[in-house]
Amino acid sequence: MRVALLGCGVVGSEVARLLTRDASELARRVGAPLELAGIAVRRPGRERDLDLPAELFTTDAHALVAREDIDLVIEVIGGIEPARELIVTALENGASVVTANKALLAEDGGELFAAAAKAERDLAFEAAVAGAIPIVRPLVESLAGDTVHRVLGIVNGTTNFILDAMTTHGSGFEEVLEEAQRLGYAEADPTADIEGFDAASKAAILASLAFHSRVTIGDVHREGIVEVTAADVRSAAEMGCVVKLLAICERIDGPDGAAVSARVHPAMIPLDHPLASVRGAFNAVFVESESAGQLMFYGPGAGGAPTASAVLGDVVSVARNRLKGVWGPGESTHAQLEVLEIGRATTRYHVQIDVDDRAGVLAAVAAAFAEYDVSIKTVRQEGHGSDAQLVIVTHEAADADLAAVVAGLRDLDMVRDVSSVMRVEGML
Numbered sequence: 001m002r003v004a005l006l007g008c009g010v011v012g013s014e015v016a017r018l019l020t021r022d023a024s025e026l027a028r029r030v031g032a033p034l035e036l037a038g039i040a041v042r043r044p045g046r047e048r049d050l051d052l053p054a055e056l057f058t059t060d061a062h063a064l065v066a067r068e069d070i071d072l073v074i075e076v077i078g079g080i081e082p083a084r085e086l087i088v089t090a091l092e093n094g095a096s097v098v099t100a101n102k103a104l105l106a107e108d109g110g111e112l113f114a115a116a117a118k119a120e121r122d123l124a125f126e127a128a129v130a131g132a133i134p135i136v137r138p139l140v141e142s143l144a145g146d147t148v149h150r151v152l153g154i155v156n157g158t159t160n161f162i163l164d165a166m167t168t169h170g171s172g173f174e175e176v177l178e179e180a181q182r183l184g185y186a187e188a189d190p191t192a193d194i195e196g197f198d199a200a201s202k203a204a205i206l207a208s209l210a211f212h213s214r215v216t217i218g219d220v221h222r223e224g225i226v227e228v229t230a231a232d233v234r235s236a237a238e239m240g241c242v243v244k245l246l247a248i249c250e251r252i253d254g255p256d257g258a259a260v261s262a263r264v265h266p267a268m269i270p271l272d273h274p275l276a277s278v279r280g281a282f283n284a285v286f287v288e289s290e291s292a293g294q295l296m297f298y299g300p301g302a303g304g305a306p307t308a309s310a311v312l313g314d315v316v317s318v319a320r321n322r323l324k325g326v327w328g329p330g331e332s333t334h335a336q337l338e339v340l341e342i343g344r345a346t347t348r349y350h351v352q353i354d355v356d357d358r359a360g361v362l363a364a365v366a367a368a369f370a371e372y373d374v375s376i377k378t379v380r381q382e383g384h385g386s387d388a389q390l391v392i393v394t395h396e397a398a399d400a401d402l403a404a405v406v407a408g409l410r411d412l413d414m415v416r417d418v419s420s421v422m423r424v425e426g427m428l
């Protein structure tokens with residue numbers, strides 16, 4: 001079984017190391033040796049901690065995937081192009097493909113899965129969601145007979161690492177981001193992490209798999225963590241909560257049938273919620289389904305070795321299929337559920353309002369919530385005089401209604417500013 005590796009960065013170098021180190025054990029598991037036949041890199045002269053012959057390395061990834069002797073291509077370059085073109089070419093040439101590329105799958109998955117189906121080859125991507133955690137295969141295979149209602153997860157290691165450090169050590173954003181980059185958690189362009197694009201790609205993939213519908217990154221409402229302040233983190237702590245970047249995919253059954261909602265945003269969750277204890281670069285995904293009930297998948301979500309574990313799991317599985325002349329399940333999108341816009345998603349909100357400290361303020365603020373039928377769960381005042389703040393937590397409300405309340409509050413004379421609006425998840 002001849003294997004081509006595209007990309008030899010954080011993940012690729014670990015994949016190459018394990019393919020070489022564990023060659024004889026992997027051969028026994030597959031039933032045939034896996035021979036690393038070529039590695040496409042951008043800088044062949046770069047110092048690499050790999051004991052591999054120089055002639056394996058090439059800068060011509062296109063020529064490598066066009067070779068007729070390649071059975072399996074591992075794509076760990078990342079990004080849209082040339083990864084998309086290389087994967088399609090590999091499939092057209094009869095190779096099976098393993099990829100960790102969530103950005104590409106979330107943007108152009110349909111084309112890739114169509115190419116795999118046409119070629120009758122596997123396109124496997126366990127590493128694309130939540131690193132080492134087995135979550136793709138459970139959704140595609142183990143839960144194929146169940147109806148999934150909700151997937152709620154911490155699916156970005158870099159942002160969880162940053163928020164955790166802000167919460168526990170009061171660390172600054174930039175300093176922790178640099179540490180996450182040094183540890184190999186962050187994407188090549190870390191704005192993909194901190195602005196929520198990486199988590200949104202994963203949410204699109206999770207929603208597609210869970211609800212048998214094609215959900216792309218453009219369908220996912222996305223807010224990153226750049227606007228989360230130390231004050232938000234303190235406010236959450238005062239409420240017995242912690243701030244996490246969550247990916248939330250829901251099946252919403254209504255009188256007109258089912259629809260899907262997918263969103264990524266920072267949210268407060270209570271400290272006694274299992275997701276609150278997910279620390280550092282760890283990830284966790286909760287799945288709620290009709291028959292199985294609640295399932296939780298937890299583990300390392302980023303980094304070279306954990307991601308290589310998921311890649312190699314796919315390599316073994318795909319190679320076994322090749323030997324038998326079969327291929328696994330392809331894309332399942334028959335349900336074709338509509339994806340709802342964010343305005344129709346419902347949750348609770350934590351709203352912090354800087355107000356004048358005088359009679360009638362509370363009544364005016366409460367009236368602004370009542371106007372859009374948003375019910376208040378708790379209210380408390382912080383500070384006095386020019387530092388007075390009202391901190392309000394709502395019952396469940398539609399996002400569009402809450403947005404209208406916030407606009408109404410901003411129009412009130414006695415409201416100086418709506419200084420923070422954050423969703424609250426997982427609270428009873």
Ligand SMILES: NC(=O)C1=CN([C@@H]2O[C@H](COP(=O)(O)OP(=O)(O)OC[C@H]3O[C@@H](n4cnc5c(N)ncnc54)[C@H](O)[C@@H]3O)[C@@H](O)[C@H]2O)C=CC1
Binds near residue numbers: 008301
């Ligand atoms: N680092 C992580 O924790 C995880 C990464 N992933 C995904 O794995 C993939 C790879 O990520 P990393 O290894 O972290 O990125 P990286 O930036 O460390 O490695 C990518 C490598 O590909 C090389 N490359 C770029 N264009 C190329 C081309 N045309 N031909 C040959 N080589 C080329 C780059 O020079 C670089 O060495 C991405 O899709 C990423 O989203 C998935 C899960 C976790």
Ligand SMILES: N[C@@H](CC=O)C(=O)O
Binds near residue numbers: 303
């Ligand atoms: N940059 C990603 C890597 C894994 O997908 C993250 O931080 O989770």
Ligand code: NA
Binds near residue numbers: 126130133134135
């Ligand atoms: Na995974």
